Amino acid sequence: MGIDLLKIRRELHQIPEIGFQEFKTQATLLNLLEHLPNQERLEVKTWETGILVKVKGTSPNQVLGYRTDIDGLPIQETTGLPFSSQHPGYMHACGHDLHMTIAIGVLETLLQQPPLKQDVVVVFQPAEEGPGGALPMMASDAFQDFRPDFMMALHIAPEYPAGTIATKEGLLFANTSELFIDLKGKGGHAAFPHLANDMVVAGAYLLTHLQSIISRRVNPLDSGVITIGKIEAGTKQNVIAETARLEGTIRALSPESMAMIKKEIEHHIKGIEIAFNCEAIIDYGANYYQVYNHPKETQDFMAFCKSKGFELVSCPEAMTGEDFGYFLKEIPGFMFWLGVESVGGLHSSQLNPNEAAIEVGVRAVASYLTMLGENE
Numbered sequence: 001m002g003i004d005l006l007k008i009r010r011e012l013h014q015i016p017e018i019g020f021q022e023f024k025t026q027a028t029l030l031n032l033l034e035h036l037p038n039q040e041r042l043e044v045k046t047w048e049t050g051i052l053v054k055v056k057g058t059s060p061n062q063v064l065g066y067r068t069d070i071d072g073l074p075i076q077e078t079t080g081l082p083f084s085s086q087h088p089g090y091m092h093a094c095g096h097d098l099h100m101t102i103a104i105g106v107l108e109t110l111l112q113q114p115p116l117k118q119d120v121v122v123v124f125q126p127a128e129e130g131p132g133g134a135l136p137m138m139a140s141d142a143f144q145d146f147r148p149d150f151m152m153a154l155h156i157a158p159e160y161p162a163g164t165i166a167t168k169e170g171l172l173f174a175n176t177s178e179l180f181i182d183l184k185g186k187g188g189h190a191a192f193p194h195l196a197n198d199m200v201v202a203g204a205y206l207l208t209h210l211q212s213i214i215s216r217r218v219n220p221l222d223s224g225v226i227t228i229g230k231i232e233a234g235t236k237q238n239v240i241a242e243t244a245r246l247e248g249t250i251r252a253l254s255p256e257s258m259a260m261i262k263k264e265i266e267h268h269i270k271g272i273e274i275a276f277n278c279e280a281i282i283d284y285g286a287n288y289y290q291v292y293n294h295p296k297e298t299q300d301f302m303a304f305c306k307s308k309g310f311e312l313v314s315c316p317e318a319m320t321g322e323d324f325g326y327f328l329k330e331i332p333g334f335m336f337w338l339g340v341e342s343v344g345g346l347h348s349s350q351l352n353p354n355e356a357a358i359e360v361g362v363r364a365v366a367s368y369l370t371m372l373g374e375n376e
Contacts (some may be wrong), residue, residue, distance in 0.1 A: 003108055005358050008032065009101040011085040015091040016072025019127030022049040025070050027099075029124060031085065032104055038111045043202050045142040050133060051124040052146050055110050057373065060119040064146025064372050066332070067324060068103040069096045069128035078349040085329070094129065095156035095340065098358060102154070102338075105362035106155075106369070116373030119148045130178075132286045134323035138330070146174060150297065151333035153324045154361060156353055158346060160339025163360035165305050166315040167336035175258040176321030178285025179226070179248040181269065185278035187242030196240040197259045200233045202243035202276040206268065207231070213264045224261055225251035225319055251319040255290070289325040293334035301334060304368055309361070311339075320346070338364075 006215045016022045026049045033044060033053060043054040050070070054063075077084050077091040085091045094264030103122050110120060137143055145207070160166055183203055190195030210226050218224040226248065233244035250265075252258040262284065269280045315337060324335055340357045344350025 002112070003032070003035070003104070005105050005362070006355055008104055008357060009355060010029055010099055012097040012100055013092050014086045014137050016085050016087055016092045018074060018090065019071045019130050019133060020049055022070050022126050023286075025049070026051060029070070029100065036111050039040070041115060045146065046109060047137055047140045047142040048133075049126040051251035052142050053122045053124070055122075055131055056115070057114050057118045057120070059117050059357035060325065062149040063119045063121055063147065064369055065123060065151040065327075065333070066101040066103065066369060067123040067151060067153040067212070067327060069099055069125050071096060071127055071129050071132075071133075073129055073163045073286065073347060074351050075164055075347065079352050081343070081352065083260060086137055091349060091351075093347050093349065095346070095351065095353055096128070098156055098340070098353055098355075098361070099154065100124065100367065101358055102361040103220065106366045109362060110369065113136045113370065116370065118249060118373040120369055121148050121371055128323055130286045133290065134326040138326060147296050148331060151327045152301070152333045152365070153327075153335045154338045154365065155322065155335060156340045156346075156357065157337035158340055158342035158344065158351065158353065160313070160337060160341065161311070162339055162354035162357045164311045164313060164339030165197055165336055165364060166313045167298060167302065167334060167341065168314050168317070169293055169298045170214040170292055171253060171317045172335055173291035173322045174251045174253055174319045174324065175255055175288065175290045175339055177250040177287045178263070178283075179228075179246075179250055179260060179265070180283040180285055181246040182281045182323060183244040183272070183278050184280075185276060188240045188362050190240055193240060198276050199241045199276075200277060200300050201233045202272055202278055203233055203246055207246065207273045207274070209268045209271070210265065213261060213268070218257065218261065219263050222257055223253045223319070224263065225249070226229075251321070252324075253290070259287070288321040288323045289329055291325040291335050292328055294328065295330045297332050298334040301336070301368060304371065305364065306366065308348040308367065310364055
């Protein structure tokens, strides 16, 4: 009898942990790996809180890779599910619990069937939600020892029916960057504004000015987003604020557009410094490279899905970010969406994926890796 994937998903769902703190998650995954069949065909390495698992081929001349992410988000779950998060303030609100479960199911499937000719490596990557685990993991000795020649991955999609596979050639996800701006002026009494430099006003000016970058500096045929999601300033209603902090995100459909938007942000900040006689510090935080699906690899996968009867749709690119893009920058491959028809969307406290999608994800990935792995 095979492992119970629903039980595994629900167990993982209860223990979400943020990037590079996935200690309980890693321990749970390692325990699951120890209970897979045909252990002599497995080789396991750990890196930080991540795991790399090789299923050995009989006569490999290439390595096929599949990547899953393992971290959660700092979101308080409100689904009311009986297996809700047991970690207050944290939730698997982006579906990484399903991603991990599918990866375990893929490994079990590969180990239950006759050995493939090619090696298959499953990468359990930490910190996808930040600060970004892909780049440092790729630079590790563990990854270099197992380095794939081909990479694939999936991400759940609440908007599609359960089990639907959606992808496209070329750009799938955008280039993204965090944005943190700290302004420092001079505080004072609300009755004497001329003796202070008010950072509430400076922050408000900067917020509105930043929006003109997208509307007036980005080509209308291109796309970009600057969103300021959080502002902090001041301590009391009758005290002029000495500091202000703006936190947000930048999205762009090309690396060139991302560079241009950052340059324009810096120009606006210099103007604020001069106009308000203040100091500004900018930090771009975590930056993710675009997910660009390699055409041939994507075409081959889509043709395979059609031939096997999977529900397949071609999808538009999205402004979401994913550090799987760093893998695809160096290694041919692709990412696809897997429909889970949830009313609550990604990064929502109400995300509740249809678990029927797990079986489809396992079958799609395992059967495709099997087809590739049987070829010399």
